[in-house]
Amino acid sequence: MARRLDIARIIRDLGGATEVSRRLDIPRSAPYRWLERGSLKVSVLDRLLTEWPELRLDDCVNIVTG
Secondary structure: OEEEEOHHHHHHHOOOHHHHHHHHOOOOOHHHHHHHHOOOOHHHHHHHHHHOOOOOHHHHEEEEOO
């Protein structure tokens, strides 16, 4: 049973790509690159959790079957 981080949900729950990029002071295209790659660097995840301490990663993990 594999687990996959739902990056689209994280971005949506945090106010969208524009809001995420503004608060992290990164290019607006960065969140779209995360979606394209399907992954986040641990350093980015750390910054997200620092900026939004209320973010619950348990709610943003999907179980992948097969």
